Amino acid sequence: MNLDSKIPSGPLAEKWTNYKASQKLVNPANKRKLDIIVVGTGLAGASAAASLGAMGFHVDIFCIQDSPRRAHSIAAQGGINAAKNYQNDGDSVERLFRDTIKGGDYRAREANVYRLAEVSGAIIDQCVAQGVPFARDYGGLLDNRSFGGAQVSRTFYAKGQTGQQLLLGAYGALSREIARGTVKLHTRCEMMDLVVVEGRARGIIVRNLVTGDLERYAAHAVVLATGGYGNLYYLSTNAMNSNGSAAWVCHRKGAAFANPCYVQIHPTCIPVHGDYQSKLTLMSESLRNDGRIWVPKKKEDAEAIRAGKLKANDIPEENRDYYLERRYPAFGNLVPRDVASRAAKERCDAGYGVGTGYAVYLDFADAIQRLGKEAVEQRYGNLFQMYQKITDENPYETPMMIYPAIHYTMGGLWVDYELQTTIPGLFAAGEANFSDHGANRLGASALMQGLADGYFVLPYTMQNYLADQIYVGKISATTPEFDAAEEAVRVRLNRLLQIGAQATLNSHLSTLNSVDHFHKALGKIMWEYCGMARNTESLNKAKALVKDLEEEFWKSVFIPGTANEFNPELEKACRLEDYFELAQLVIDDAMHREESCGGHFRTEHQTQDGETLRDDEHFMYVAAWEYQGHGQPETMEKEPLVYEHIKISNRNYK
Amino acid sequence: MNFTLHIWRQECAHAKGHFETYQIDNISPDCSFLEMLDILNDQLITRSTLNSQLSTTLNSQLSTLNSPITHPVCFDNDCREGICGMCGLYINGRPHGNDDGITTCQLHMRKFHDGDDIWIEPWRAKPFPVIRDLVVDRSALDKIIQAGGYISTTTGGVPDANTIPIPKQDADMAMDAASCIGCGACVAACKNASAMLFVGAKVSHLALLPQGKVEAAERAKKMVCKMDELGFGSCTNTYACEAECPKLIKRQNISRLNRQWIEALFGRDGK
Numbered sequence: 074m075n076l077d078s079k080i081p082s083g084p085l086a087e088k089w090t091n092y093k094a095s096q097k098l099v100n101p102a103n104k105r106k107l108d109i110i111v112v113g114t115g116l117a118g119a120s121a122a123a124s125l126g127a128m129g130f131h132v133d134i135f136c137i138q139d140s141p142r143r144a145h146s147i148a149a150q151g152g153i154n155a156a157k158n159y160q161n162d163g164d165s166v167e168r169l170f171r172d173t174i175k176g177g178d179y180r181a182r183e184a185n186v187y188r189l190a191e192v193s194g195a196i197i198d199q200c201v202a203q204g205v206p207f208a209r210d211y212g213g214l215l216d217n218r219s220f221g222g223a224q225v226s227r228t229f230y231a232k233g234q235t236g237q238q239l240l241l242g243a244y245g246a247l248s249r250e251i252a253r254g255t256v257k258l259h260t261r262c263e264m265m266d267l268v269v270v271e272g273r274a275r276g277i278i279v280r281n282l283v284t285g286d287l288e289r290y291a292a293h294a295v296v297l298a299t300g301g302y303g304n305l306y307y308l309s310t311n312a313m314n315s316n317g318s319a320a321w322v323c324h325r326k327g328a329a330f331a332n333p334c335y336v337q338i339h340p341t342c343i344p345v346h347g348d349y350q351s352k353l354t355l356m357s358e359s360l361r362n363d364g365r366i367w368v369p370k371k372k373e374d375a376e377a378i379r380a381g382k383l384k385a386n387d388i389p390e391e392n393r394d395y396y397l398e399r400r401y402p403a404f405g406n407l408v409p410r411d412v413a414s415r416a417a418k419e420r421c422d423a424g425y426g427v428g429t430g431y432a433v434y435l436d437f438a439d440a441i442q443r444l445g446k447e448a449v450e451q452r453y454g455n456l457f458q459m460y461q462k463i464t465d466e467n468p469y470e471t472p473m474m475i476y477p478a479i480h481y482t483m484g485g486l487w488v489d490y491e492l493q494t495t496i497p498g499l500f501a502a503g504e505a506n507f508s509d510h511g512a513n514r515l516g517a518s519a520l521m522q523g524l525a526d527g528y529f530v531l532p533y534t535m536q537n538y539l540a541d542q543i544y545v546g547k548i549s550a551t552t553p554e555f556d557a558a559e560e561a562v563r564v565r566l567n568r569l570l571q572i573g574a575q576a577t578l579n580s581h582l583s584t585l586n587s588v589d590h591f592h593k594a595l596g597k598i599m600w601e602y603c604g605m606a607r608n609t610e611s612l613n614k615a616k617a618l619v620k621d622l623e624e625e626f627w628k629s630v631f632i633p634g635t636a637n638e639f640n641p642e643l644e645k646a647c648r649l650e651d652y653f654e655l656a657q658l659v660i661d662d663a664m665h666r667e668e669s670c671g672g673h674f675r676t677e678h679q680t681q682d683g684e685t686l687r688d689d690e691h692f693m694y695v696a697a698w699e700y701q702g703h704g705q706p707e708t709m710e711k712e713p714l715v716y717e718h719i720k721i722s723n724r725n726y727k
Numbered sequence: 728m729n730f731t732l733h734i735w736r737q738e739c740a741h742a743k744g745h746f747e748t749y750q751i752d753n754i755s756p757d758c759s760f761l762e763m764l765d766i767l768n769d770q771l772i773t774r775s776t777l778n779s780q781l782s783t784t785l786n787s788q789l790s791t792l793n794s795p796i797t798h799p800v801c802f803d804n805d806c807r808e809g810i811c812g813m814c815g816l817y818i819n820g821r822p823h824g825n826d827d828g829i830t831t832c833q834l835h836m837r838k839f840h841d842g843d844d845i846w847i848e849p850w851r852a853k854p855f856p857v858i859r860d861l862v863v864d865r866s867a868l869d870k871i872i873q874a875g876g877y878i879s880t881t882t883g884g885v886p887d888a889n890t891i892p893i894p895k896q897d898a899d900m901a902m903d904a905a906s907c908i909g910c911g912a913c914v915a916a917c918k919n920a921s922a923m924l925f926v927g928a929k930v931s932h933l934a935l936l937p938q939g940k941v942e943a944a945e946r947a948k949k950m951v952c953k954m955d956e957l958g959f960g961s962c963t964n965t966y967a968c969e970a971e972c973p974k975l976i977k978r979q980n981i982s983r984l985n986r987q988w989i990e991a992l993f994g995r996d997g998k
Contacts, residue, residue: 139803140869142909143811159889202885203879204932204939206902213892231902237810238905245877252873260866282860312805347755348764352807355761459809462826462833465757528882587772589765631772633798638739639859641801642772689937 076579079489080184085718097540108292114141117503120299120527121245126250145312149236150357152228152406153520155193164225176222177511178671192529203242220516222409264319274499285637291548301482301504307596309479312601315520316648328494329697331507334663339412339480344432358516363440366370368425370394404726414477436472482517483510487697491534502526512671566636583630588645608676623653756837766794768799802861807832812908817848822912830973852920874953875946876929904932913968919960924968947987
């Protein structure tokens, strides 16, 4: 496996400029002859396809939903970071870079993160030009708010719907290219396999989700922008159809998977309330600008609240424990997500939780008193409404109840500086790659990274790869490699559909279960034993339980219908099959990383105050895993992280 | 809570559809509407396996397992927090059900009474053909956007974001119009299956901003022509769309669209 990160030489601040100055280009006449496949229409995929199409390449773009605008980027609430320093509060590219590296607990690549900070400003310019209605002040200029892990206000926002507006901007740009004929859109299509020809990514096999037909598409390069694998945990803030399968089939075909154990748990979500529940709803991090997080100071008060004898408003000020402000006076309620999540878990585990016992209060009483109800409504109105619809409680009158939930995956396909995976010609962008967030992502940085990759990185770096592809001519989709890949998908689908029939023959009918039954069970195992806190014992347990569950799945999952029709149960079964393998890898990666960093918290490695304890001497590297076949342990190679520019220190938010 | 569900079942676009009745019991009032359908589907899957235990040969077992009645009910859904626009059911005669300002996934069972009969249908409109059961094809909305629902800018080469100040009021109004999620409830609610609120929201969002003003009239013309071409009906100003919009998009956006349309036909100075 070649883990050459291809970081350009020279001082950090000049690397990207130097790269662009010396990279290879494709002339306009030749661009028309080159085909690119983009999988996924979220911020990264839509912006990449729109930009590449506008440059003149021929692009095919695929999504599983009925429209590109449904991609889960749409649900991002709070905002997008950019080092514009419009607030004159001391922000700069250097500071955004440092905050991101520190926020990621010194487990991200310096050069990638610096480039991200460098292009962040251009993203805002681009979005405004597309008509994204960012919040503005009365002078008509752009407004900002603060997010976790930063001491400046650099987050641009559009009410609590920033992701929606940015995605609609990219969707508009994409729609324009579709109208111009440079991009061809394929909706309700799921990527089932990557086709590799002579060591290069040359196409994909997709299943048309309406008819069930398998279709082939060939191209000179493939971009994977299919998001993260948070739904491995079943209950997460991800959309129901978000999945890790497209990335996973690439991994099976040889693309290295990096840092799978880095999973982000978001501190402010609406708590779990029943076993029929299908997802957890996020309450934006921006709420921590004005909301204060607390639990009762006295255990007996917490018990009384849980028993329904006391209400939040009955607890007097002096008996409230604002534990984030107490533990982290410098950052207070705006500590990074992993820190806030663990602190909530610590209080609840100690018996101070409210609601079901696994919830803490997020209180707006102070803000409402200070700013007035109207101002609070202006800022967070849609979030408050969302909360009220779900819980039937009015957050203007009683504090919200929140608890951490799986939200984002920092791990993903390993990519070099050019966002190319270990398979030449296969690129990965957005949450699907691992590159920029280290062991923890800061709030409002996912939107920044998705758009940076799509608008301003891939359009350059892909040309460097495509420059010599002008000699190979059109790629054919009728080669033996395509035949084999399509046949393998067909065999796989039939095998899944046969499980129920086989069980029927063996009269195991009463034990047959739905796909969701197994997915929920897998999620529970992962959350319990490989979630917010992990240790050798819990990980061993998780590994054994996942293996048993997978065996059970292959014996007794029932998928109704056939492969030749609209069949959502079959789609879910394929994704879950991949999650079983992915779960094993997440556990192995968590097991091997004998340190705590960012979202990865090993209880064996913590300071006396319960903070993460890194081991830079042994673990300052990216763990890149290589697939070895089903059921075989994967092999791991290390990409050392070299910090030339930044001074490494303890991540201190006190 | 217990409910009797009457659900539209239709195997594919060309098949004849019908209502099927299902009984569902012990549903928590905190359960969301789609979670209630999840529970129903889980029961349909396990019940179909139980039924088939009675049959003797493999063939008859498989045909029971795969019969359209026991096949889980297909419905579109994704984010389940009211923003992606993927879900959309016609519930007891109202798009997104009996609550205001929400999508189907945000509807909770506490809004119903124990023992209620609930009628569940797909969006019914000529430009939205049924794919299966409650799933419809809404790609016509994408085609309207492709006709001109954007600002013609390419990546890079744009001015600094603060170069053109935009009055807060305009930015806020643009934001309100831009919050359309493209679910199609406005079309489903309209007796003419008109997409005027959808088109009006996009035209207004962009026309209110200086960046979008340049192409405003042309945009309105192209989008309205595309809407007509795709088989959406005309607007007769009954505003069922506004009443049912899960994002509370206002009918004033239709007025703004009409103004842009007139400008496109006659020119700004009446020339």
